[in-house]
Amino acid sequence: MLSFENDYSCTATPEIIEGIRQTVAKQYPGYGSDEICESAKAKIRAACESPKAEIFFLVGGTQTNQIVIDSITPQYAGVVAAGTGHVNVHEAGAIESTGHKVLTLPHHDGKIDARELDEYCADFYADGNHAHMVFPGCVYISQATEYGTLYTLPELKAIRKVCDGYELPLFIDGARLGYALTATGNDVTLQDIARLSDVFYIGGTKVGAMFGEAVVFTHGNMPEHFVTLVKRHGALLAKGWLLGLQFDTLFTDDLYRRIAHRANTAADRIREALSERGYTLTFDAPTNQIFVTLDNETSNRLQRHVRLGFMEKADDAHTVMRICTSWATTDEQVEKLIALL
Amino acid sequence: MLSFENDYSCTATPEIIEGIRQTVAKQYPGYGSDEICESAKAKIRAACESPKAEIFFLVGGTQTNQIVIDSITPQYAGVVAAGTGHVNVHEAGAIESTGHKVLTLPHHDGKIDARELDEYCADFYADGNHAHMVFPGCVYISQATEYGTLYTLPELKAIRKVCDGYELPLFIDGARLGYALTATGNDVTLQDIARLSDVFYIGGTKVGAMFGEAVVFTHGNMPEHFVTLVKRHGALLAKGWLLGLQFDTLFTDDLYRRIAHRANTAADRIREALSERGYTLTFDAPTNQIFVTLDNETSNRLQRHVRLGFMEKADDAHTVMRICTSWATTDEQVEKLIALL
């Protein structure tokens, strides 16, 4: 059956599979201390224009969010995030399992607002009794967000400024960073991300890799003994070169951007078709995730032919569904879907 | 350079690489809810002769030890293990990070002794003040152990009996289970492991897979909402079929046993050569790990030509080194090593 359910339903790009195949006859040192990892890191540093960036490869997104937040947030503090943030809603309490509260701000199409962040912090410190409360300890945002929307460069700069004011590290979840960087109308570059954040990650799992997220500490601020912290979380991959190879491949010949752009193009094509046919887009989002508010009849009809992602009931008669393209989406799949609309 | 440093320095068996390649054109549902995982589980259940076994695939060994122990051990309790156990020594505090103490017993060539376990528990409950102490909450052993040694069937049964007496679940770390099952002189079958333990895992990372450990809850005792517990630990792989496929391949045509046996044969050949040349084997172990006590001069000479694992200083003049074969070790590598001895 046709599926636009998510962006992690295919194994990996052929280039990565071929790369894996070529390692078979060789031996590598363990835990990421191999040359392929070094090569991948060098390419990422170059792409970020951040010669001092420190990079660590992890397997999955929740794992990455958990480890990064736990390692940069003081014991007396929590992580500030949108109420809709992945760390608040869809990680089964992984953040709290490390002892940190998720402190939520209202979301605006999935994004937090710099002014509201500023007010939150100002109110926190204004309250004389804040010693009995959880301090804001870092700020978590996603680019692209849960709803496929993007922070603009001015928005990012404004958040950075508030973070500076309260000495809060800014962590950007880039599980879908590829789709963000290559979206129509996006004005935030990878170099901007590296410059404006304290730590971010480049998502592989949803953008062409079998698995893997490349965590980038942007200015020599990787927490001390980070490899031990990763091991302590049970997250240190024995055969680290598998991670290095995937990112080395993705950052060769611009592959990461090329495949992400393809997914956005497919999504744009679907959005256009939806608009032409009078469908209601739930959010104005330019990346590979399309949220559409369907009457239940249409929703049911479509799902007899194509797997979509369920998001939430809008009201008794309508449902918000997600149509998700990926680096692996083919023109043929897009046309089949459009024919069903 | 020649390397016998460890058994996780090669990517995976060609069968697995080929299997991965064949998934490229397809789409799969996420998080292990796919048909390949189901197929792999069926094959493992059959191999264990445990139709009721519940199976969950995880990525790595420390992760598996952490999640299993945390999910089966009460809050007021710890895990009983050999002082040399992997969970006590080489996991960067991953067990304690979940709030559980590792309660250590003396080791005998890496193994715990049923009688000492019994005495430990008896003493614990005899002491009227034990409410202020960490209760024994489960028992952790490895087959093969850290030192490549094996529990015999009578030894395993004796431990099981003590566990029954104190209602302690028995967890067997099988990171190197393949090498244990196929070792010369081994009398413990996979079915014995399944029958005598409450939970164990079949190691993939060190026995032919790119990564992956198959956790087997042997009698309908998988903790409630285990998938949520795994997600909470940041350990739920998005593309679960990658794990399923590897175990499906390893449990087809007896591949798991065949490749493990090959590693043992290579190790036997090396052990024979060491003995002939008068080297001192530190432990009498029949699996793929060979521990040899070398005078420092020999140790240094060898390491100019071959990478070995450092274990510990025996005394000022001697060092214990590990020679580790794997499923990927070739006859040519073995002969080269022997020529150096």
Added chain:
Amino acid sequence: MLSFENDYSCTATPEIIEGIRQTVAKQYPGYGSDEICESAKAKIRAACESPKAEIFFLVGGTQTNQIVIDSITPQYAGVVAAGTGHVNVHEAGAIESTGHKVLTLPHHDGKIDARELDEYCADFYADGNHAHMVFPGCVYISQATEYGTLYTLPELKAIRKVCDGYELPLFIDGARLGYALTATGNDVTLQDIARLSDVFYIGGTKVGAMFGEAVVFTHGNMPEHFVTLVKRHGALLAKGWLLGLQFDTLFTDDLYRRIAHRANTAADRIREALSERGYTLTFDAPTNQIFVTLDNETSNRLQRHVRLGFMEKADDAHTVMRICTSWATTDEQVEKLIALL
């Protein structure tokens, strides 16, 4: 300076001080295994009309909330509470420090609504993807609430019914239970609390004791090895008889109710005076906490003569302040305050 800042600014009732004095010449066994604790437990069981109730004395409220919630909530679950609940706002992350998320419902004058609780749970299980979310694991409410309001008996029964439907234990924080039980118009008895909850506590710190909270597991459901869990949290008082003696005293001759009633009477008198003078009560609450919305000028004027509790800014020109009576409030203090209004 006159103070109505809180209800924990005086040491203890004279009866308790005298009781402590009388223990001086004696020796007691440690950790609560003494006869005074047994006597106190018997009196509480009788007052609750719960012969099977199991009782444990702890030192403070946050400690109690942390230990109870941690011991009754599964690892995969969190605690459902009002967004304004003490555990969510004013405990410095004590709940999250044990790995559990606080799942918030909207509050209505500090209370949760049974129907909204029901919908929350229904939605949770309706969402097919809930394995990636934090399960509701227990329900936390306070009687009286943070805002001095009370659940009515029908409201409590409705919450109990929802808890039954989803097999959620109901935990009632009774830090100010005395003030709730003796408030004008209250229709919920101590026996109701014991019957309708799975676990609750009788607050001592804010109702006449130097310190101490009596946790009551209402139906033989005290978690296994609870004393060890308490010790593990660093919360086991060596000289347990100090706790037992205080509760034994409070539950002799109805002292607990008598002193609480006195505080409510003082608060009623103040509320009356506030109403007569046209002040705006922020909540319609019958217990010892009075929340009043003051224009800033009045607020500042009052605070030159009396210490009040700051709650929040209502708007740029108004502030919500708390006037808090206690078991120790004297008529003279009340009259002085009223004279200032």
Added chain:
Amino acid sequence: MLSFENDYSCTATPEIIEGIRQTVAKQYPGYGSDEICESAKAKIRAACESPKAEIFFLVGGTQTNQIVIDSITPQYAGVVAAGTGHVNVHEAGAIESTGHKVLTLPHHDGKIDARELDEYCADFYADGNHAHMVFPGCVYISQATEYGTLYTLPELKAIRKVCDGYELPLFIDGARLGYALTATGNDVTLQDIARLSDVFYIGGTKVGAMFGEAVVFTHGNMPEHFVTLVKRHGALLAKGWLLGLQFDTLFTDDLYRRIAHRANTAADRIREALSERGYTLTFDAPTNQIFVTLDNETSNRLQRHVRLGFMEKADDAHTVMRICTSWATTDEQVEKLIALL
């Protein structure tokens, strides 16, 4: 029945009870922000000759050990302690519950040896693979130890030197510090303790107070937002002046030393009587704890008349029992005990 079971079986010195009584008519600000706490801190600073010392009052010993260790030990590290240390054996896993492993050294009559500590650290860093192990993160010792023995000044200085070499904070558990400071032959002063440690505590629970331990950070090194960390552990006492008053009283007119000395004198008298009668003292200890190895018959006979502490079976025919004096022990009790020997 006569009891020498422990040193926390009596309520408090009369001076403290009287001090508590005198607070009854007053109101105090909460959480330790009162003037009595300030006065007590000033007296402790003076006694330590440490004008920069920061002091925090906590309720109990396990709580104190847990909070101090958790707040000074990095996430990737554990606490180094004697295998017999209270934190390793008798705290129900309170340390591990905060995610930190207890790393054990051999004990010598309850004490660790500076040379062995040095070797432990040297070996740790020598092992190239230590990134997979728990780092030593702080050092925990007790003065007096679990066995009533004392570190000499040269021993303490030697440990301090090793700590300096590896940048490890030194934490001294002073639950029985009074008994240590006033023991015959002791050469370590309170000022030495303050000078040689990074943090220590002055035990109140076992030395005259109802409860309470005064944590002293010796050189401006109290962890940031420590009050929030304490609250997060559920350990912040609402009526902080109860703690302040007890330490203010103990540090007035040398009361702390005077009552501790009395206990040591009683213990010396008992030790003398034991020696005269040919009993075997298990350890050569000068403080209020006497460990004596009894044949089982004598042990049983004595326990019909006096409560003693059980320590361990020495062999099938002998038992090690503890005779514990305290600040409350009377001459009459001592004579009664001696008459039984």
